[in-house]
Amino acid sequence: MSRAGTASDAYAPGDTVALFIPCFIDVLFPSVGKAVVSIFERLGVNLDYPAEQTCCGQPALNGGHRKEALELAARFGDIFEEYKWIVVPSGSCGAMTKRFYSTLDPGGKAAAVGTRVFDLATFLVDVLGTVDVGARFPHSVTMLDGCHGRRELGCTAAARRLLQAVGDIDYRELPAIEECCGFGGLFSVKFEALSTSMGSAKCANATATGAEYLVSGDSSCLMHVGGMLEHRGSNLKTLHLAEVLASR
């Protein structure tokens, strides 16, 4: 169950879901967005994608730039106001909208709209009640659990259940799964040595599972850990949870 609670109304068949595709996924990892579309189409969920959306403002807020974060949060509130269900394939951007908007601007429109944001795993498992999305992925995988998804949204169990229900998958639990990978947005460059020290631990734990794929609901963590794996010439590949769930 998500920490911030689900919306009071249950999802009714035919309800439209608005896709919130974070800016860096839009530009760097568009295949993640396409995979989300493919999963929802398979499940027969109506989708909308408000094309004016850009960035939720998390980089500004985490960088201490509150004024800019407030502007972007307000913009997010305006764009998504009309939707009852908003789904994002990112625990981190999900936490920004669902949890941090309410401390940034208590009682504001963005905070209210933010309560209607769900990360992909929580929406599928807790709202739609779907664990088996009809995917098949005949490979060994282990899961990198993004900290914002885990602790701010509480979506770890849902993500794990979804992965374990994929056909022919060989799921392997990541040792020390609860420990941060060290990305942390600007932290990754401002405190580069600390960031890569934490990333090294994650790489070592992931490699030790012997899995072919490191899977996460957060492309940002994967960008960091995957970047380290690639830099080291590792065979371990990274994939977003949505990409695994979209496979057949």
Place this chain on the structure above:
Amino acid sequence: MTIHFDRRQVHDDLHSPSAPPILDSSMRRAVEHKHAAQTLIAWDELRERAHEIKAYSIEHLDELLVRFEREFIARGGRVLWTQTADEAASRFLDICRAHGARSVVKGKSMVSEELELNARLTAAGIDPVETDLGEYIVQLAGERPSHIIAPAIHMSRQDVGSLFERKLKVDYTDDPEALSEIARLRLRQRYLDAGVGMTGANFGIAETGTVVVVENEGNGGLSAQAPPVQIVVMGIEKVIPTLDDLIVFLQLLARSGTGQKMSTYVHHFLGPVDGRAMYCIFVDAGRTDLLADPVARESLYCIRCGACLNVCPIYRRVGGGAYGWVYPGPIGSVITPSMVGVEDAGELPFASTLCGACAAECPVKIDLPHLLVHERSRSVDEGAASSPLENAAVSSWARAMSSSRGYSFAVLAARVGGAVSSMLPWISPAARAWSKERSMPKVASMTFKDWWRER
């Protein structure tokens, strides 16, 4: 005094087979102990209750402090109110002088570190003696405590053995029991010689005027009551309403601090006994600044158990010294800016990935990641954390993100940047830092936005 987070020494990770530093193995043991202890009680309900009591106490701090003072005075004690650490240290010295004290035995107290009491006493010709074993070691080494409850956790027993050999002129041993015995024998006479005994306070009970001190070594009790004069130095946030409330915190503090079900000693000091004198010096030193801030106020709920340090992946890699002042770890990064000035400590709140492990462990449920984000805003607002260049860049980036056209332009810029990505690390320090041990992500040939439009 500007504090820079010291990132020069990053200990390798503890999971790697090579070199698990003493720091991490100790931390891990503490966390494991605590988890064992947690299984015995309704942990989350207790945490919730503690959060409520602290919220009430901080909201009613004015009344509770006055009530405490009245009760404390009624039992024969004297109360001094101080606004700054400097003032608190001066009042402490005044009392020592008034009683002709030549030496002071000290129980473990983080507030006294804020006061730089040892340096102030030494400068005044009064000998300060730390009696908590960890503090004793740190004092001998001329260092600052590196952890809120385990001051010498950064040192191995071999380090302590060498230190004792060098400073105390004893034969080298790294046997913990032998080392403890050496310290114990040295300290025993000091309790009897001291003119003043000093302790901090874990809690002040408003309804009774009780000073509660929790400890494991017995040194706190001896420091408080062997000398003829007892001085309690207490942060103003330490007061809670009743003894019933105390029960909640004692269960949480022992488990979160050391993984014990109950601390070995819980002292209730109720005014001076047998013709002795007892003083309580209340210290503000930035606490009312935290109180005045409706968000940061929550940091005053802290009971100084150290749990947030133990689980923090940053603290575990750099140790307490890297934070540059008295309180390290997530809670330190939240409160230090208010205590020493945002302009001097503005970098600390950024030394975190906001992973939230701290908040998940905090026995009083302080929402530390949200407080860190709040402190970051204060740092930037006061010009203590970002350059004018960064401010301009963020502002123009936010402007671009505020319209579809601006966004498209930014994507174009990223694509151009991506095309020359091999050059980026030369142009941009951030790209340089990123690509030292990481491949650069690549801009896709078609964005999701474009794909959606064309499908």
